[in-house]
Amino acid sequence: MPELDYRALGLKVGLEIHQQLATREKLFCACPAELGEEEHDEFERRLRPTRSELGDVDVAALFEWRRGRSYLYEAPTMHSCLVEADEEPPHPINREAVAIALAIALAAGSWIPGEVYVMRKVVIDGSNTSGFQRTAIVALGGEVDAAGKRVPIETIVVEEDASRKMGEEGRRVRYRLDRLGIPLIEIATGPVIETPEEAREVALAIGRLLRLTGRVRRGLGTIRQDLNVSIRGGAKTEIKGVQRLDLIPKAVHYEVLRQVRLLEIRDELRARGVSREDVLSMQPVDVTDLFRSTKSKVVRRSLGKGGRVLALRLPQFKGLLGRELMPGRRFGTELADYARFWAGVGGLFHSDELPKYGITGDEVEAVYKALGADPGRDAFVLVADEEEKARRALEVVKERAAKALEGVPEETRAANPDGTTRFLRPRPGSARMYPETDIPPLEVDEELVRMAEEIKPEPVEAKMRRLVEEYGLSRELAEQVIEDVRLDLIEMLISRYHGELPASVIASLFTVTLRGLRGEGVDIEAISDDVLEELVDMIARGEVAKEAAEEILKKAAEEPGKGARAIARELGLGRVTREEAERIVEEIIKENIDKVREKGERARGLIMGRAMAKLRGRIEGKIVAQIVEEKLREALRG
Amino acid sequence: MGIGGYPEEVSHFLRSHGLEVGDRVKLRLDSGLVLEGVVMPRYSPSTRPVLVLKLRNGYNVGVRIQEIRSVDKVERVTQESPGAPVPLVEELSIAEDKRVALIGTGGTIASRVDYETGAVKPSLSQEELVLSVPEAFQYARIDVEELYSILSEDMKPGMWARIAEEAARKLESGYDGVVIAHGTDTMGYTAAALSFAFHKGLPGPIALTGAQRSSDRPSSDAAFNLTAAVLVASRAPFAEVTVVMHGETGDSYALAHRGVRVRKMHTSRRDAFQSINALPLAKVYPQDGRIEVIDPSHRPRGGGLVLENGFDERVALVKHFPGATGEIIEMLLDKGFHGIVVEGTGFGHIASDAIGAVRRATEMGVPVVITSQTLFGRVNLNVYSNGRRLLEAGAIPVEDMLPETAYAKLSWVLARTRDLGEVRRLMTTSLAGEISWRHNLRLYPRWRHSA
C-alpha cells in the first residue's frame, strides 16, 4: 500500500456496525430468529416505485421496475410466515430486541426516548418483500471508549435484516426469507476516526461491547460494518457490507486513495483547460459500420442480436480513463460501473485500454476519425448493445465524466473481498422514510428498562477481575477470553464446571486449540456450540483427555451436525485406564527391545513417541510419561 | 384531543411555547442532548405526555415533555410545493379500441403517501390513475369517476343501488365494461347485490376490485388487481358481475370470481378472495393480457341492459350459536325487520326452542332464510327431526348459497315483493348462479395435513 498521510489529508471515518441479535423470535413476527435450510414454498413478485407527496419517485427503483425486474422468494416453512411473505401486517416490535439495544444504550450513556417509533425505509431491490425496511431509533448520543479516545455514538437503531440473496436468473432475483426480520442492532459513530487502523480498533471495541451482552449472534454474516469515509475536498462515501474486521483498514485506505486520485484527475482536467460544457456538449456517434467485420467477440455477439455500437468522445481525457484509482480499478472502471447500473449494459470499452479485447488499432483509429477526435489528446468510450440502452449508457458516462471536473461524487459503494470497492448506487438524498403505521409506538416503560439493565454489559475491567479472581484465569488468558467471539459460551462453561474442571482448561480450548485450528485453515465457524459444550462435558467427566480435543474439533468442522461423543467413538478416542496404558507401553517396549537394550535410557524418546501415537487423547500425557519411565527402568533392569 | 391528536398536557406544552405541528425546533434535554427536528402529529391516540419529533435523518422519536429543558429555536417549515410528478412509464400507451369506466367507492387503489406523517391520501382521479397505474391503460381508455370515498365497513344497501345505477349509466353510454374500486371487507356483498340487480341483462362485465396492501407501498397489490380488472372489463368474453383479485400469493395471475359465489376468506392475504361451492369464472394474467375461462357457462357479452334496482334495508343476517334462543329473531320481529337470514349450524339447524320464533316470523309474513355457517356444502333440513320442524315452521333453506349472498338476495327480493310465496320461489331459484345442484369432489379445497 502506498504511504498516505491520513491526518494531513483530513481523513474522517464514521462506522455503522450492524450485528444480528440473538433473540428467540424475529423483530416483527414469531418466527425463530435464525437461518433455515428446510423445504420451502416459492412465489414471485414485483415491486413498484411509489410516489410521495412531493411527486418524486426513486429513480433507481423506477428503472428496475421498467426493466421488468421480478423477485422470486423462497419461503422456508419453519423460518418464515405470512409476515415475511408480506401477507400479514407486522406484529408489535419484539421487546427482547429493543431491550438488548437499550442495554447497549445504557452502557454507552445514550439518551433513551419516551417512545420508540418504527419507520419504513424504502428499499426496492426486492430484499424486503414489503419494499421497505422497518427500522427504529432506540437511543441517541452517548460514547464508547475505543482506540484510546472517547468515540461519540450518534444513533442506536434496531431494524430488520433483509432476505438472503440466493442468485439471479435473468431478470429475476432469487431471495430466501429466513433472514428477513432477524433483529439487527445498528450502532453509528460520529465521524471522528482519523486513520484506517483506528477504524478497525473502534469496530473491534464496539463488537466486543456487543458480545459482552451475551445476546448477539455469531458466525459469518452476523456482523457487517458500513464505513463512511471522506477526505478534505473529497466527498462522503458510504462503503457497505464489510464483513471482516481486518478488511476495514484496507477498505478505508483504498477509498482514501480513490478520492486522492479523483482529485488529481480533477486538477489535471482543469490544468488541461477542460470545462463541464465541453464534456456535456458531446453527442454519441453510431460507429456500428466500422465494426461489421470486427474480431471482438463482445461486439460481434451484440451486433448479432441487432445491437449497435455507439461511441462518445471525451475531450482531453486521454490517459485519464486508464488511471488507476485503486488496485485493479481504473477511472474507466468507474464509468463502466455507472453504465451498468443506470443503463443495464454489460460493460464498455475505453480508448486507454485499446487496442485489446479483439478490437484492433485500425478500428481505434477509425473511431477517433468518426468522432472527429484527436488521438493524441482525446479519449473515447464504446458501448455495444441495444441502441436505446447504449445511448442511455453513454449519457450516463458523459454525466459522470463531467462530474470528474468537480471531484468526488457522493456514492454508496460495496466492498469487494480484497478491500477494494465498486459503485453500488448514488447516495440517497433525504432519507425516504415514513412511519410504519401498522405498528403502534412502543413506550419505553420501566419493565423494558429493567430488562435492559439485566442485559447491560459489565465493564471490561469488571469482567476481567471476575475471570481472574473468581475463576483463577491468568490475566493474559482472561484478556483472550474477552476478545473471543464465543465469550458468552466460554463464560457459561467456566461457571458450569467451576470446581470440576479448571477454568484455564476450558479457556485454552477456545483461545489456544480453536485458534490453532483456524491457523491451520480449519473452518472453526462450522463447529457448533453444542459440540463444544459436549466436548467440555466429556473432558470434565474424564471420558476423553483434553489432548483429544484438537482431533475431535477438526473432525467436527468437517462434519457439522455430528456430536462430540459420536466423533470420539469413531476416532477410537475412548479413555483408557492406567492398567491398559501400562499394557500398551509394555507391548511397545517388547517390540523394540533391541533398541532399548542398545540405547538404554536414551530410548525413552522413541518409546514415548510410539506410546503417544497410540494413547494421545485417551489418557493424560503426563501419566504416559510416568509409565514409560517405570516400564523402561523395569525392562533395563530385567 | 388537542393539537395534532395530542393529549391536553402536550397540547398545553406546544401552546405555551408557541409551537405548532410542522415547526422545526431545537430541544435541549435534561441530559444535555440537543434534538433538532420537526414536530409531528400523533398517528396513534395516546394519553402519554410524549412529543413526536421527526429528526433530520428521517426517524421519528417520542420525547417526554418533562425532559425538555428548553426550546431553543423555532422555525416554521414551509411545505415544499409538490414537484412535477415523475411518470412511471416514459410513454403512456392507451388501447383506444376499448373503453372502461372506473367507479370509485373507497379504498386506496390510487393514492399518495405523505412521507412526513405517513398518512395515505386516497385520490382516485384521472390524473392520479394515469400516474400510478399506467399499465392498466394498455387494455382500455379508462374514465374515472369517484362516487363514494368510504370505508368498506360503512357500505350500506342503499349505496348498492347508487352503484348499480351508475354502472348501468356507463354501460348504456357505450362503455365496454365497468370497474368498481371497492374496500375489500364488504366487496363480496356488493358483488352479490349487483349480480341480482343485473341478472336479467348485462351487456358487459362489471369487475369489482380492491387492494389488500394499500397502494402507498411498493408491494401493493392495487395496481396488479386494477389492471386485471380493467382487462376483464374491457376484454373478457363474459358479461358477468365479478370480483377480480389476486389468485395466489405471487404476482402471477388474478381470478375473476362470480359475484354471488365469492367470499373474503382471509384477513390479510392477497388471495383472500375465493369462490365457494363453485369454480372461479376465469384466470386473468394482467401482465400479458391473457384470460383463461374456467367456467364456460357464462352470459356472453353484447346482450341488453336490464336493471332491476332497489334493496330493502330492513334485512338482518344472524348466526346461530350454542345458547342462542328465539330471542334474537323475536327482537328483530319486534323491531319491524322485513326479512332474516340465519346462518344455522351444519345442515342449517337452530336450537329447538328457537323454532317457535321462526313460526311467528312466518305468521307475520317475515321470511326466515336458512344458510349454513360451514359455508361449504348444501343445507338440508330433512335429515334430522329439528330440521323437519324448522321446515314445517316455514323456514326457507337455500341450498348451497353463501350466507352473505342470501342476505344481499333477500334484500333485493324484498324490495320487489313481500309476498311470502313469491319470496320463497325467488330465494330458491338460481337467478345469477348463486345456487348449483351438483358438487363434484373437487369443489372443496384440499387442506394440508403436514407441516
Ligand SMILES: [Zn+2]
Ligand atoms: Zn415470521
